[in-house]
Amino acid sequence: MFCRNCGKKLIGSPEICLNCGAKPLAGTNFCNGCGASTTPLTEICVKCGIRLAKAIEVSPKSRLAVTLLSVLPGCFGIAGVHRFYLGKIGTGIAMLLTLGGLGIWTLIDFIFAVSGRMKDKEDKVIENW
Ligand SMILES: [Zn+2]
Ligand SMILES: [Zn+2]
Structure with missing residues (x-):
């Protein structure tokens, strides 16, 4: 997969990108499937056709x-x-x-x-x- 924040190729599905330190799926700049650049509004990657992973929002509730x-x-x-x-x-x-x-x-x-x-x-x- 690719980091959606910095676009670096990552091995496996790490929680944290070793390159930029962000959660790889929390970004919106790159496709997590092929590393092509995307915008926050992109839902499906035009290059590889996958549905882009949405960052999971965590509730402040306990x-x-x-x-x-x-x-x-x-x-x-x-x-x-x-x-x-x-x-x-x-x-x-x-x-x-x-x-x-x-x-x-x-x-x-x-x-x-x-x-x-x-x-x-x-x-x-x-x-x-
Ligand atoms: Zn990154
Ligand atoms: Zn793609």
């Missing part, structure tokens, strides 16, 4: 808080509290009313939260503990 909020209130029959924390009021209410989809939805959300795949209302992943 993964620990989301994990705990998804499971603890559930022990008292209250589901969806973590969704209010994330600003997802609509699905939070839906979850409250359905008792977290009778626990199944709560369980799925808990797995997502603990594995760092839960997203806040701006679609940023909650990755930091």
Whole structure:
């Protein structure tokens, strides 16, 4: 792959580019597939045709808080509290009313939260503990 920030060819898929120190997929200047130059608005590389990797935005919200909020209130029959924390009021209410989809939805959300795949209302992943 190529660093999307500086365009240097990288071996494997390192977290950090050894050339510029940025996250290789966080840049928008080069194609990660062939190293051709791109703009922030380029979605598909005109040279090699791949869909360009989007930088994953990380939410400032706490993964620990989301994990705990998804499971603890559930022990008292209250589901969806973590969704209010994330600003997802609509699905939070839906979850409250359905008792977290009778626990199944709560369980799925808990797995997502603990594995760092839960997203806040701006679609940023909650990755930091
Ligand atoms: Zn780089
Ligand atoms: Zn390309």
